[in-house]
Amino acid sequence: MKASKTAIALLIVFISCIDPFGVPSLEPEGLLNIEAFLTSEPHVQQIRLSRAGIYGLDNVGRNLPVRGALVLVKDDLGNIERFLESEMSGTYLSSSEFSTKVGRSYNLDIELSNGERLVSLPELVNPVPKMDSVTYNAVRTASTDPMNDEIGVQVLGHFQDPADQQNFYYWRMLESDFVLITEPELYTLPPTHPTCPRCPAPKDCCSRCFHKDTPRPANINTIDDLEFNGNYQSRAIAYVRDNGLRFKETYRLDIQHMSVSAEAHRFLKLSDQQLRLTGSVFDPPPANIRGNVINLNRPEEQVLGYFFATDIQLLRVYIRRDNLEFYLRPQTTVPNDCRDYLQQASGFPMPFLPTEAPEDWDGF
Template sequence: MRTYFIFERIKFIIWVILALWVTSCIDKFSFTSEDPQRFLNVEGYITTIPKAHQIRLSRVEKFGPEFIGLGRPVNLANVLIKDDLGRVENLVEIGSGYYSTSSDFAAVVGRSYNLEIQLLDGRRYISLKEKVAPVPEIDSVTYHATRTVTTDRLNDEIGVQVMAHFQDPPEQENYYFWNLLESDFVLVTEPELYHLPPDHPTCPKCPAPKPCCSRCFHKDIPKPTNIITLTDTEFNGIYLRRGIAYVIDDGLRFKETYRLDVQHLSISAETHHFLKLIDQQLSLTGSVFDPPPANIRGNMISLDNNEELVLGQFFVSDERFLRIYIKRDQLEFRQSPQTTVPDDCRDFLQQANFPMPFLSVDPPSDWHPGN
């Protein structure tokens, strides 16, 4: 018995020694949490069409090599636009970091403009001057259905390619940007096929046709959100037939009529380069062949600290507004099978948590698909 207790005591002492030895080998790691870097981000442009142009100011935070989180709005700033003749347009804050010109403000072809910002704490920022170059008129716009092979061997991607036909001015450098705006389409559903939900207390999944409504007008952000910009370096002076927009057929967009709104814009060489870099960043696939994410510097600079990184690009454009009605019966093919929505189109939009609300069951006052 005595031998047993001696053995147990020796074992206990060995465990204590091992524990002390292990803990004595652990080095302390001191960690200090650093505040994230915050950068001013400027988004906005003005065109030659009179309207309330908007500039957005935000702060983005950076931890390590990549930005995370959403930009926080910058409020109570003094924002103005100046031209090369000394004329000044003071912008009014309309909320959430957005600042607006007057409703009749428009840029003028041949004039140069810059954006000036003074924050509430007194820091000042200015953009490099941007000159408004003329943009040629669009003669006509056409569209056709496209089919693209995907990694899913059973399902190709179906979409609609929109083409613009116009003359590029000879002996002149031109840079183009086609900006897709919020658009509208007719959402077609099948309320007569509605069934009660599976958890209905008395008749789960029973047919319960709804009397209304099979046709709603719905707002949409065209997908994909590619940046389409072009230089005429290789085709100066040639008559162009150029793709200016592409919209994926998700089974709902083209069940009847889709109204696509596009800005046909002239831009500077510097803005063209900036947009190309942004598009490259947006199209990264995450493979080992992708370039690393980069902070893309625009034309905004700090007047107080020339080392400060300011994000964003202020640019000016000559604009031609394009409105294209894409009609179901004029597409060679569509996403098949067409998506069936067995519900009232108003209820479906609410239940599906669509990012954009429907307008109404009545068309917008400016809906003219026959034109």
């Protein structure tokens, strides 16, 4: 009896076939990342190529630039713009006259130094409906801090959505300028001062400088006209959080008002969803967002990023504190000469902030 059981067991072991279950391992290391955002505004446009670094608990790698690539942008008529590698490695620049044209579709065509070739799917440039005007107002939203609401400025764009076409909008905030107000009369000597630590030492100058700022939060603001096709729109196109410094006087916000393709809109929307994950059970599952660039040599390889070709209208709005219904109180006090703000904030020798307005400043 025992022998027969052993025989059966041995038979099962030797006879049964096992198909190995192949688990394709994800290899994020070395994926090519493409940052290409071409617009209809003629200027030197750039495309950046890099290899994605390792990101995880143990390691946060750096995205290594991809050098020595041949980068071409082709339109559907056969016109070709060659992007030449700049001194900033991994950054490729067009001529200063280059711009996308409405109605044309564009392909990105890259040949890497190892001979691999990548092409993008065609991106059609649709005309962006012109923005009539831009207004703004202060908004208060609940925050994670139950004692303090978040306060910011919401920018509204007013435009007519055309009824005869499907439109996909994307608004992007650019680096902007604002008037930095400080309180040099409240300056005190440093605590390490040999004779009089923290003694008041008011400075005569200067309380008003001009500073550059990357508007925050950097949300991805995109929408399609499915729900408002053909209707006049007054829509929130940007939001800048009040951090106590930005709106002490005037904030000049620059915004790109763009039309993007349906595929680009989908990519942006999915990216926005992923960026808004908070870890709650109601979050959408983490997703692997596919771009529109294909490696011809290895089509199965994922290429990160997206090749955008857009029509654009530049918007500029001067947000003045006096026009806001409310703003963050108390505002941030900077007890120093405003020209020294960068140095004080970083603790390292930094350039002085200018007290003269930028040449194209048209504010107050």
